[in-house]
Amino acid sequence: MPNYLTPGIYVEEVSTGSRSIQGVGTTTAAFVGRAPLADARLHEAVAINGWPQFLKEFTRPDLPGTDLSRAVYGFFLNGGRRCFVINIGDSPRITGGTRRREGLAVLEEVSEVAMVAAPGFSDPGAHDALISHAEKMKDRIAILDSPEDVEDIAQLTRVGLLESPGKPPAAAPEGPAKGLRPRMSDNGFGAFYFPWITVEDPMTGERVNAPPSGHMAGIYARTDVTRGVHKAPANEVVFGAGNLVRHITPDEQAELNSNGVNCIRYFPNRGIRVWGARTVAGGDSEWRYVNVRRLFNFVEESIALGTGWTVFEPNAPTLWGNIHRDVYSFLLRLWRDGALLGRTPEQAFFVQCDEQTNPPEIIDAGQVVTLIGLAPVKPAEFIIFRIGQHAGGAEVEEVKNG
Template identity: 25%
Template sequence: MNLSTIQTPGVYIQELNAFPNSVVGVATAIPAFIGYTPQAAYEGKSYTNVPVKITSFADFQAFFCLPDPPAPASPSKQYSPEYYLVAEKSQPLKGDYMLIAGTYYSIVPDPNTVYYLYNSVRLFYENGGGDAYIVSVGSYGPPSQKAGTPGIPVVNPNVQLNDLTKGLSLLLNEQEPTMYICPEATLLSVEDNGTLMQSMLLQATQMQTAMCLFDIIGGDAPDPILYTEDISNFRMNTGSVGLNYGMAYYPFIGTTIMQTSDIDYTNLFGGDLKQLEAVLNPPSAPNPAAASIIANIQSPSSTLTVTQNHNALLIASQTYSLMIKHILADANILPPSGAMAGVITTVDNAVGPWEAPANTSFVGVSSLPISLSESQQANLNVDAVSGKSINAIRTFNGLGILIWGSRTLDGNSQDWRYIPVRRTMIFLEQSCKLAAQAYVFQPNDKNTWEAVISMISSFLSSIWKQGGLQGASASEAFSVACGLGSTMTADDILNGFMNVTVKVAVVHPAEFIVLTFQQQMATSS
């Protein structure tokens, strides 16, 4: 109570806080997805190139999905890749194929119609995701109406580096996201993908609030022997800045996210029913039932929906049923970054960011395009030349598909080579920094310094008790210093700076990583 403000006799009440300020831990698992969506509008307002925070897949649908037409019409397709069957002279050596009436057909997508963000967000929520940011950089571009080259990694010319880097830069104003994810980065050329990854790492280094989840070009259809070239290209193109803020997973994952109802005859041959009929009803093996259904689709005599016609074709033609099965298998091979974000969210909610998101399985993942052995994984974990580590996703007999690695790209660093260490430090840094802002208008004196030390020490003690810091005692796990002669000089105080030094043992007891932050206190203008 300020006695100088008392001007008349009477009873005055002074309320004292029973407890000092405390540090509230920041959220640790909030991914920001950057890419292309079916649309980006809500209540008549465009949300293209606007970071939108969502809390559920229903929120994502409201902002970024096409509305369904009224019944009995079939629901809108939010993602509709187009596929072609390309006749080959002999059995293809690369890519998926089918043998129909003695002819080999390669199953190849139209590259312009392949996108990953929609299904990656679905995988995120299927694996336990919660809050997330979506930055839609545009809607889907026009199809090329022709097949890509069999066995060649898909490059979608509608996916532009400038679009994705612009979406990334919008996150400079958002402090909350803790993961940057561009599922469609692998649809860029190798050079553009490298530029984007370096931009993501640079921004993460500047922000110090988020890590980058990377997918690797070629991980969707790796060659059993030459897959190492894809790994080398990735390592060559990630640069050398901010590697401890990046993590990569290999290979892609075969999911069950898309079902039979998501692919139908409108996804085949660009919707050209004549080409479809030539495959389903060839002269060498006629199928009148399939021909009749296709004729009815071309000249409808009844109001059958696309779904009804699709189901009729599935019954009438085994070839059509196998085509849909093969195309679904190809469309369901997705980058693992979205699913990994969901796994990280689940692990954080159950334990904390200091728990490695490894030795656990995915939800909705049924296969892998390549089965890595222990020796192959060793080459991913440690690279003598670049030092960049890549986390493997592997199949184990009796256990299924497991995430088998938790390393950052900075594999040679003793401090930062593990993902939990980097993520725990981001969590501690941001939590302490935000809590210290409560003292920005307090006098820069011993009382304030002691309050800050007490507040941060109490917070770190609770983290240590939860297992987030290493050590048999609190003194082995952390220390906090703030004061004249220890972290500040007389000049610092005169200039209005309060310096706080925090030492935490994240990897080994009594082996501290030092965190120092400086706060500008209120000064007279």
């Protein structure tokens, strides 16, 4: 307590106990692949803040482009602002050895990443590695490329099989045609896109086919900035796409969409657009939409970082009340931004941290348990207008003045 000896007015600063939870970033991508300059910064997570920086780090003027370079260019062209690049050189796999972190494993040290892709790597092994990485980290989603050449659309609806070491690839149970779809991720940590797009190579100026993952990561970032992470990254123009490797009919998309394959399509007078927003979780899963998965990633990481001050505080009602207040305020802001469904906050979310969630045995174990429930907004995927004949005309009533 200060000593007050001289009569007068004293102004003191006091802590109110309120600690605002700030939302984490969601626009940073990571790309794993082969750089044009094969031996540049091998197996390092290099932060890239623009296309000129990528050129400086990973290319020379006389080198042709690669799937990685085209993806990074497409990322920045479509609204991306910052990404990490892992150059694996001439390695045939995106996963490295066991003695030190290489390839995809390098990104385990980078918490800033919100989405990860390996442009051009479309085999079952690469898909599995990307999904497994996202499931392990729990703060990012894997953006998965389909193969460039797909003979039969039905192949995209069947899960591809991993090859056994030293053995030829096994035939899929459905028949001899191999499956090309990534494995299911029960919690929706992956999104799969088809087909490849035709672009102008930024390094040579030639027209080439490019995997869509880099452009999609840019669209994710663009949508986050303009609308928020709760908005599905779909019905968005793919900047830089001049054509598609394969044009998809509505009937073909009906089959693909229900199997978690997000299509990129051309529409007259509207251009080339992303026309799907599903994860590889399955059609009846609560995690089947990309924006729902990414919203929960955002909320979980924001709360985890924003409540770090609570560790080793006295486990008592004062702490429980402070946690409730901070989390409630954060979710209230999300609801006001349109990220949660409900006309009132009570309909949109709940937070409980009290004697019920923290009985004596939980306190004795050194734990504080907070229950949180969210009602996320989901995309209006099917817009239905029911139109029928109306047996009557418009009735006009004569209005008399006076």
